[in-house]
Amino acid sequence: MQHFLDINDFSREQLLAILARAQAFIQQDLVRDEALLTGKTVANLFFEPSTRTHASFDLAAQKLNAHVLNLDIQNSSTKKGESLLDTVLTLQAMGVNIFVLRHSESVMRSVAEILNPGVRLINAGEGCGGHPTQALLDVLTIQQHHKNFDNLAIAIIGDVLHSRVARSTIAALKMLGCQDIRLIGPKNLLPTDIEGVRHEVDLATGINNVDVIMMLRLQHERMRVMFVDDPQNYVAEYQLNKKTLALAKPGAIVMHPGPINRGVELTDEIADSEQSVILRQVKNGVAVRMAVLTMPQG
Numbered sequence: 001m002q003h004f005l006d007i008n009d010f011s012r013e014q015l016l017a018i019l020a021r022a023q024a025f026i027q028q029d030l031v032r033d034e035a036l037l038t039g040k041t042v043a044n045l046f047f048e049p050s051t052r053t054h055a056s057f058d059l060a061a062q063k064l065n066a067h068v069l070n071l072d073i074q075n076s077s078t079k080k081g082e083s084l085l086d087t088v089l090t091l092q093a094m095g096v097n098i099f100v101l102r103h104s105e106s107v108m109r110s111v112a113e114i115l116n117p118g119v120r121l122i123n124a125g126e127g128c129g130g131h132p133t134q135a136l137l138d139v140l141t142i143q144q145h146h147k148n149f150d151n152l153a154i155a156i157i158g159d160v161l162h163s164r165v166a167r168s169t170i171a172a173l174k175m176l177g178c179q180d181i182r183l184i185g186p187k188n189l190l191p192t193d194i195e196g197v198r199h200e201v202d203l204a205t206g207i208n209n210v211d212v213i214m215m216l217r218l219q220h221e222r223m224r225v226m227f228v229d230d231p232q233n234y235v236a237e238y239q240l241n242k243k244t245l246a247l248a249k250p251g252a253i254v255m256h257p258g259p260i261n262r263g264v265e266l267t268d269e270i271a272d273s274e275q276s277v278i279l280r281q282v283k284n285g286v287a288v289r290m291a292v293l294t295m296p297q298g
């Protein structure tokens with residue numbers, strides 16, 4: 001596969017192979033391959049804010065010995081009216097081999113079309129549509145706790161409507177056999193176009209006996225209208241705290257793609273608890289991105 005744009009572009013076997021490769025990077029079995037991108041240039045183009053995704057792509061490419069270009073979008077010719085496609089063509093002419101792109105609009109397919117054969121594009125977050133490398137690190141984190149996805153119950157709580165992470169992670173979970181995925185939140189923040197999931201507006205009912213809890217931030221920057229009229233009500237109804245976590249299966253893992261808003265979707269106590277795997281997700285992110293950057297081109 002030349003590009004990495006959408007979880008659904010891949011088969012279950014391909015997905016499992018990337019996860020295995022990421023796990024091998026974590027265990028350093030692939031340490032001898034760490035110079036795999038020697039002589040290659042990776043360009044990180046982040047048109048939206050990012051800490052985890054950007055830093056981990058940067059580190060992953062450096063660990064693989066690539067030249068890494070982090071374009072400073074705020075001070076780039078984008079501000080002089082240059083289009084995204086012209087920016088990409090310009091950098092391609094300088095010899096960039098892999099583009100890592102985050103953008104607020106659905107631009108991935110049109111960028112992929114203008115790339116030369118052999119030049120790769122990796123989706124690092126596209127509007128509300130998808131964030132496939134985040135999905136991989138999410139399922140890798142779950143896989144480290146549960147060998148099998150078939151019998152897992154997973155709750156995704158919060159602003160699912162605006163979450164590209166949720167969309168991609170749900171696609172990956174379904175591909176890996178997960179049959180009990182519950183989307184929990186206020187009705188207007190639950191997307192109606194995702195199949196094979198259960199909707200639940202009551203947190204206590206939805207979270208009952210789940211193995212995995214994935215919390216999401218309210219993405220105010222993507223809300224065109226007021227989705228949450230009273231933030232205090234939202235906290236009262238949907239916050240993960242000691243009391244609400246106790247309704248899940250004992251030992252359930254707590255995930256969050258970050259950035260977390262402490263005191264809103266989850267309390268400090270939960271974010272820093274032993275059940276929280278939030279920093280494990282971050283750690284896995286570097287290995288997943290190394291695996292995607294070195295995916296066979298076939």
Ligand code: NCD
Pocket residue numbers: 052053125131134164165217219257258259
């Ligand atoms: C998320 C994103 O940008 O989609 N963050 C991430 O990449 N880890 C989620 C968010 O911004 O809430």
